[in-house]
Amino acid sequence: MEQAYGMSVPRTVDEACDPRRLALIVYDMQVGVLNQIADSSRVVSAVSRVISAARAGGYRVFYLRHMGIPNEVSGSSRLRMGMNWQRLSRVSDVVPMFLRDSPGFSLDPSIVPAASEMVFDKITMSAFVGTPVELVLRDCGIDSFAICGVATEVGIEPTVRHGADLGFLPIVISDACGAGDSAAGERSLAALAFAGDSLFVSTEEICSLLGG
Secondary structure: OEEEOOEEEOOOHHHHOOOOOEEEEEEOOEHHHHOOOOOHHHHHHHHHHHHHHHHHHOOEEEEEEEOOOOHHHOOHHHHHHHHHHOOOOOHHHOOOOOOOOOHHHOEOOOOOOOOOOEEEEEOOOOOOOOOOHHHHHHHOOOOEEEEEEEOHHHHHHHHHHHHHHOOOEEEEEEEEEEOOOHHHHHHHHHHHHHHOOOEEEOHHHHHHHHHO
16 A cells, blocks of 8 residues: 555555445435335345445445425425426426325345444435534544445435545445436546545455455
């Protein structure tokens, strides 16, 4: 690993895979989100494998859940987004999604956080806005994160970009990320690769590195 100014500078996934400095982020593996992913069963299987490998290797695991807000306490930006996503022209027709304790809010039944793992709820696309994720990672001495889950084009891309801007090294587990729109998902991965501030790895590769 490159050494400079008293620091180590990881440049490969292999170099970053150290449980003292890397955590796994499992993004929005919720029933209501997975219902919108065409190949959700494949994604669930891949994410489950990654979680098992992270646990075996002693890595910290954090889960994100997207939480909706009742219309009565939503601001104009959230109501506007609701109209856009649901292709509506009137606020009164917006149906809040992913409300706390609703069936769609729950994680997939096969994704069960351990007592030693943490679940964070958010109302934004980036996992770092309005949550304690950044604080918790830094307090643990974490400067890199591997990420998997759904959806690539909606939440994973903003989280990776934001994480890189905060000084973290994001590692995208490409085939353990699902997209609601496959073409948009591919564009997101291509844009992240072009930016050059994150790394990419397959499920097979990361499981070998984490579990090994």
